[in-house]
Amino acid sequence: MSYKDSPYFHVGRATDLKGRDRVIYRLFEMVPGFLSGGTLIATIFLSYYFPVAAAVFIIAFDLYWLLKTLYLSFFLRRNWKRLKHNLALDWKAQLSHLKYEHIYHMVILPFYSEDFGTIEKGILSIMQSDIDLKKMIIVLAAEGKRGAEAQLIAKDIEGKYAQSFGHFITTIHPDGLPGEMAGKGSNISWAVDKARTEILDVQHIPYEDVIVSAFDIDTVVYRHYFNCVTWHFLTSEDPYHASYQPVPFYNNNIWDAPALSRVVAGSGTFWQMIQQERPELNVTFSSHSVPFKTLHDIGYWQRNMVSEDSRIFWNAFFAYNGNYRVVPISYPVSMDANLAPTFWETLKNIYKQQRRWSWGSENIPYLLFGFLKNKEIPLRKKIKTTFVQLEGYWSLATNPILIFLLGWLPLVLGGKAFNTTVLSYNLPMVTRNLMILAMAGLVISALAFISFLPQVTTHTRKRDKALMLLQWIFVPVTIIIFGAIPGLDAQARLFFGKYMGFWVTPKFHK
């Protein structure tokens, strides 16, 4: 029996299992929180009882952080160049060397309470793509739970734009189906299967010829997105064992969003840009594209958990015994930065969105459990993947706190004996100097951010432009409040079995 046919393949949480499996999975759920919380507690403990050891650890950690920052800045710069190049490239001309006319693009647009304008913006961007719209299959996926209002919006959109595309279908995902959690995963899985039975099967479109793009509803595509995906799909060595990952720009409303929101959004973009240069460490995130054949083969997105965007990668990874990868297309899609009617609400929404993303640590138990059960994956791959994923979630939740808050702890807790050592005097200075060097990476970030900003709106002032540069001084604050803390929050919930539900980021436009 292949892994995808096993009862473990679509497990969402420990409570989905029984007996020994349930205990093991539950223990694996505790791993991210244990590592992150354990690191912070151990640092406090060391600072009090063994301040010299704590200081040595902190200095070593500072150096690690500096080298890591420099290393990642190198990737950021390289991807910045690649993005610039890919944005300027005529992908239609690139495709002209290939046989591509048989390829269909199915775009899934799930929405919950978003308004007509938000949905229309995305649809219009698809219409402006340099592609044969007759090869487009638009799937507008409404939630039945949202009631008549959502269905009315869907009907209006369909009425206005359905004729522009080769195929258009509106789906209403029924509320409360057994084994499902309310969220994007269950909705888009329902929608894509509806599109299969009502369009692909009816029109006899081969599954192999369809690329599915699962978009967040605020996603606005650039003119050549679909051509770029097609080109990567057609030129990939093993196209059905890959997902195609764009870079999310949060540019739709960037001039309206407050500085803190822009910094958090920009940081997210940079992280994805860095990951594009390290595809062996990457998993799918947010809006992405997958071959329909693959999706159908593995049963679509998981319906019983929150982080369906990254889980689909792990599903495929285990289904194909580790033979699955992310193909970075180094081409952007644009989405909304967090923006609410008030500044405080915006901050709350940023926190909640970051916590939801950090809840991606729910993939850790799935991963560890899968490695235990799937004997076909090479051990080396299991070890490397485990290390990379654990390090990622551990870094997110602990590194900013270790650097900006706990770096001084041995001085506070270490007692007089420690405070008279040369080490105690050098600790803050070495930390400060290494951090100043590390922050030089921010200059690269600020310049990269500016270079991808959308056209200036009429009400944009000079002050706003200057703030786009100066805003990066908030990074030490944002990576703690909107990085480490929501990360710890999510991991603590997973540790204690307080499972999170899906939270829809509210969309607001000025």
Added chain:
Amino acid sequence: MALFFVFIPVVLLYSIGYRLDKGFTLKSTGGLYVFYPESGAKVYLNDELTDQTSLFGRGIFIDNLQPISYKVQIRKDGYIPWDKNVNVVEKKVVEAYPYLVPEVMSTSSVPKFVTLGSGASVTNTLYGEVVKLFATSTSSTMTLKKVLASTSTALVAPSTGIIRKDIEIDIVDKSVIASWRGNIESTPFYFCDAERLVCDTELKVTSGNLKHVDFYPGRNDVIIYSTKDGIYATELDQRPPVNTRKLISGNLEFREKDNRVFIKDKGNYFELIFTASTTLNNAISI
């Protein structure tokens, strides 16, 4: 990863205090920390200007010092230089907390009456408070001090002396004894030997025909005491030389309250001014 393992020994050894000498041999060094709470004080090490306190840097850390004895001097225009011989110890930081007394001490009288802008003469409230300070004997002054201390920053303990930030001072058998009342872990360096291996809880600061003792304004490691000859300041740090300064001559009484020092001279009251900037002899009031 390789870079990390190349750099980490270098960074750690540097942080702990190791340096390469001229012969490229790894040597363990120590450091010196000097704190003076005002800007513009110059720090000399073996008569060489090393650093200067500033608005944002009142604490100065000098590292990379061979573990030998150094003469530290702090100079500031208008103040008597402060000297100390310190023994720098490997991997440790020795501390120095200088206090600077103006070359010319000035006083400001505390008159009984003050004249308002309207020309009317009214009673000076400060005068009343100062009179009360002096209206006790030395021993009862101590009690009064404790009462006053409870309303200011100092602490009161079940003892006969005056306590400020866990240090108690008292006159015992014609000597000023300083006692450490805090936890052993936090014992200040001047109660300990050079390497801080052995610490005591009591320290004999000075002796003589002492009339009264109190803390120096804003400090718990410097005291003021009076004799028949005058009023003096000295420090608890007994590393040589011990810096003792005569603040004012004469058989005077003094009291300290809220970091201000008042003097009684034949029924007249004055306040000692510890800044060197201007010569004051004006009447003051609060």
